[in-house]
Amino acid sequence: MNNWPAHLKLHSVLSSTKDLLERSENDGWGSRTVSDSISEIDIVLKYVLQPKNTSPPEYLNILFGPTGNIHEISLANGWETEYGFLADEFESSINNYIQEHS
Numbered sequence: 490m491n492n493w494p495a496h497l498k499l500h501s502v503l504s505s506t507k508d509l510l511e512r513s514e515n516d517g518w519g520s521r522t523v524s525d526s527i528s529e530i531d532i533v534l535k536y537v538l539q540p541k542n543t544s545p546p547e548y549l550n551i552l553f554g555p556t557g558n559i560h561e562i563s564l565a566n567g568w569e570t571e572y573g574f575l576a577d578e579f580e581s582s583i584n585n586y587i588q589e590h591s
Contacts, residue, residue, distance in 0.1 A: 495585035496537045502578045503530050503537070506559065509568050509575075516565035521558040537586065553579045 493501070507530045515522050533549055551557055553576040563572035 498582040
């Protein structure tokens with residue numbers, strides 16, 4: 490995946506995260522639900538596949554933030570290890586995506 494174009498790598502990370510979210514239950518801590526996170530990811534997935542887009546939505550950087558909704562859902566549903574990997578991959582891919590579209 491390291492040699493993929495940034496938008497494909499970003500799409501892969503988001504798709505993998507969506508797959509995990511679809512098998513998850515609400516965590517009971519945050520105000521956002523699993524379906525809220527899936528909806529946000531769906532919007533971003535459509536966005537990154539359109540070549541005319543020059544920069545990602547602002548909230549994209551906080552999707553994988555520590556103590557963010559996706560992180561809390563991963564803890565509540567037992568996939569925190571996968572979350573750590575995906576968060577690292579996301580950080581790398583979003584930085585490359587931004588560089589390619591600057």
